[in-house]
Amino acid sequence: MNEEKNLSIKEALKLQLRAMKLIHSLDRSLFPIIGLANIFSSVTPFILIWFSARILNELAGKRNPDTIWRWVILTVVITGMISLLSYGLQRLEEYHRKKVRADREIPFMNKMFDMDYCDMADDKTNALRAQIRQSENWGGYGIFYSISTFESVIKSITGIISAVTLTASLFTAKVPESSERYVILNNPLFIALFLGLMLLLAFISGRLFGYVGKLKALQADGARMGNRIFGRFGFFGIFGVNSDVDTRIYKQNRIAKEYMLAYRHEGYGLWGPFIKMTRGKGGIAYATAGSLSNIFTGVVYTFTCLKALGGAFGVGLITQYVGAATTLSGNLTDLFKTISDIKTNGNFLRTCFEFLDIPNSMYQGSLTTEKRNDRKYEVEFKNVSFKYPGTDTWALRNVSMKFNVGNRVAVVGENGSGKTTFIKLLCRLYDPQEGEILLNGINIKKYNYRDYMDIFSIVFQDFQLLSQPLGNNVTGCLDYDKDRVINALTDAGFENRLNELPDGLNTLLYRDFDDNGVNISGGEAQKIAIARALYKDAPFLILDEPTAALDPIAEAEIYSQLNQIVDDRTAVYISHRLSSCRFCDEILVFDHGSIVETGSHEELVNHVNGKYNALWNAQAQYYA
Numbered sequence: 217m218n219e220e221k222n223l224s225i226k227e228a229l230k231l232q233l234r235a236m237k238l239i240h241s242l243d244r245s246l247f248p249i250i251g252l253a254n255i256f257s258s259v260t261p262f263i264l265i266w267f268s269a270r271i272l273n274e275l276a277g278k279r280n281p282d283t284i285w286r287w288v289i290l291t292v293v294i295t296g297m298i299s300l301l302s303y304g305l306q307r308l309e310e311y312h313r314k315k316v317r318a319d320r321e322i323p324f325m326n327k328m329f330d331m332d333y334c335d336m337a338d339d340k341t342n343a344l345r346a347q348i349r350q351s352e353n354w355g356g357y358g359i360f361y362s363i364s365t366f367e368s369v370i371k372s373i374t375g376i377i378s379a380v381t382l383t384a385s386l387f388t389a390k391v392p393e394s395s396e397r398y399v400i401l402n403n404p405l406f407i408a409l410f411l412g413l414m415l416l417l418a419f420i421s422g423r424l425f426g427y428v429g430k431l432k433a434l435q436a437d438g439a440r441m442g443n444r445i446f447g448r449f450g451f452f453g454i455f456g457v458n459s460d461v462d463t464r465i466y467k468q469n470r471i472a473k474e475y476m477l478a479y480r481h482e483g484y485g486l487w488g489p490f491i492k493m494t495r496g497k498g499g500i501a502y503a504t505a506g507s508l509s510n511i512f513t514g515v516v517y518t519f520t521c522l523k524a525l526g527g528a529f530g531v532g533l534i535t536q537y538v539g540a541a542t543t544l545s546g547n548l549t550d551l552f553k554t555i556s557d558i559k560t561n562g563n564f565l566r567t568c569f570e571f572l573d574i575p576n577s578m579y580q581g582s583l584t585t586e587k588r589n590d591r592k593y594e595v596e597f598k599n600v601s602f603k604y605p606g607t608d609t610w611a612l613r614n615v616s617m618k619f620n621v622g623n624r625v626a627v628v629g630e631n632g633s634g635k636t637t638f639i640k641l642l643c644r645l646y647d648p649q650e651g652e653i654l655l656n657g658i659n660i661k662k663y664n665y666r667d668y669m670d671i672f673s674i675v676f677q678d679f680q681l682l683s684q685p686l687g688n689n690v691t692g693c694l695d696y697d698k699d700r701v702i703n704a705l706t707d708a709g710f711e712n713r714l715n716e717l718p719d720g721l722n723t724l725l726y727r728d729f730d731d732n733g734v735n736i737s738g739g740e741a742q743k744i745a746i747a748r749a750l751y752k753d754a755p756f757l758i759l760d761e762p763t764a765a766l767d768p769i770a771e772a773e774i775y776s777q778l779n780q781i782v783d784d785r786t787a788v789y790i791s792h793r794l795s796s797c798r799f800c801d802e803i804l805v806f807d808h809g810s811i812v813e814t815g816s817h818e819e820l821v822n823h824v825n826g827k828y829n830a831l832w833n834a835q836a837q838y839y840a
């Protein structure tokens with residue numbers, strides 16, 4: 217899996233910048249504000265250190281009350297103003313962070329909407345999306361982690377610059393020659409040793425902190441699985457009425473309990489690898505990193521105090537140098553840690569961009585479809601063969617046929633014979649690997665994708681309605697032509713129910729958001745889905761098992777109206793109930809991915825030994 221690869225720092229920085237660019241496109245103020253807020257907040261302690269040193273120097277030296285007052289007032293006013301500004305900026309930063317957090321799904325949702333259907337339906341794509349979401353949920357890794365790494369970089373670099381400014385004179389201030397014992401401290405070797413030690417300790421402790429982060433990130437796969445198990449079984453029986461009934465009847469909680477126990481002991485619960493890691497390598501690394509910074513504070517104290525003792529500077533400056541040098545080492549440590557973090561997160565970012573960069577091939581066509589009032593759109597399949605991505609078997613093989621304008625075509629065949637696949641290719645949800653599909657003589661790949669989609673109204677078996685008002689469901693928008701919606705609902709056989717609804721077209725479907733919502737039956741939902749297809753008023757109307765959820769009376773109603781509803785459109789029905797295909801002009805019989813027979817009901821039923829005849833007789837025995 218990607219997340220284990222060791223990235224170079226250059227690659228990691230590139231990914232970090234790309235993630236920042238993406239976040240910047242969601243909110244252009246966030247990074248400037250974070251930058252300013254962190255510059256202010258990390259400069260503030262140094263200002264206080266600098267002023268305190270002046271006050272202490274005066275107290276330990278001339279003790280002039282006027283000078284002391286001046287320093288005190290200046291300290292209070294300046295630090296007060298900077299703190300005020302810094303807090304103001306922090307509030308602003310909080311607001312923009314929340315805004316970006318709320319919008320964080322937008323790039324992923326846009327990608328899902330624009331992606332080729334075949335990629336969207338691919339299990340690999342969904343696994344990638346789930347992986348990205350879960351890494352973000354359990355460790356905060358991914359695109360938005362780059363906000364905190366940016367923040368750390370700004371903070372530590374500002375801290376380093378301020379601290380270097382305040383500590384420079386620690387090295388340049390000379391112990392007077394008169395102080396014989398301490399003159400050795402003026403030796404540049406001492407200074408080099410001191411600086412070298414600081415860099416080394418900061419580097420080691422930064423890397424150790426980074427290592428702890430990496431150890432955590434290496435648990436990504438297991439932690440994701442742990443979260444999935446917890447998500448599925450942790451709340452078992454609490455959510456979902458259906459699963460609750462099953463849980464009670466079959467006592468499924470016993471299985472869930474076993475899983476949860478295994479999860480706690482061997483997985484990612486209380487006794488899992490995280491705790492082991494904290495006690496083992498991770499804990500040792502963390503403790504060592506923490507103690508190294510304390511060792512450094514000791515070294516700073518010794519060096520500074522010895523120099524003060526030798527007379528290089530006054531007592532007041534000891535606080536300045538110790539404070540600034542300790543913060544310098546802390547900031548160096550943070551910078552090294554952040555570099556490790558950027559590398560660790562780089563692997564998660566690669567997964568994010570792998571998803572966001574999935575190429576789009578369906579949108580290459582640029583030809584606009586002719587807008588024809590006569591609906592004369594003729595589609596032809598020419599020797600079309602298709603395999604689903606990642607499979608070796610042909611779902612469709614050498615399919616050739618032509619939809620004559622205005623015809624009613626039934627598509628029949630056993631389960632798995634290729635009916636739905638045929639429709640998916642017709643609507644260009646997938647492109648065939650062999651052969652071509654033509655619209656008015658031109659390969660459909662050459663047309664603008666959205667334009668081509670506009671010529672189809674489809675009701676799939678697994679259609680979805682939204683917890684939204686009825687009118688919005690039918691039209692897919694907030695403003696609509698009420699009369700047209702009512703006509704579509706009437707044509708779909710929903711008129712009586714519509715008249716009973718308390719708020720007519722404004723009635724909210726389902727109760728997810730409001731107790732006043734109306735729960736509708738499967739059959740009613742199917743009628744609304746049919747109305748939605750009719751409202752779109754496309755030249756092709758495709759109904760996949762249009763009446764599967766309807767009771768026999770509603771089914772008879774729909775079929776008796778279908779001819780009138782379809783009007784001059786080309787209509788395609790996928791149906792298992794062969795009796796409902798009788799009114800069609802043409803029937804396509806699918807078997808093992810190929811069209812094995814075509815003709816009218818009368819022609820096909822009389823074809824003894826034919827597939828249609830066999831299917832017809834198999835069904836007829838139940839009606840006899």
Ligand code: ADP
Binds near residue numbers: 605630632634635
């Ligand atoms: P029908 O609609 O006639 O029941 P389908 O067109 O759904 O048949 O399926 C045709 C063949 O393609 C079957 O062998 C089925 O298993 C396979 N198939 C359908 N959908 C997928 C998919 N998303 N991925 C892989 N194979 C699929």
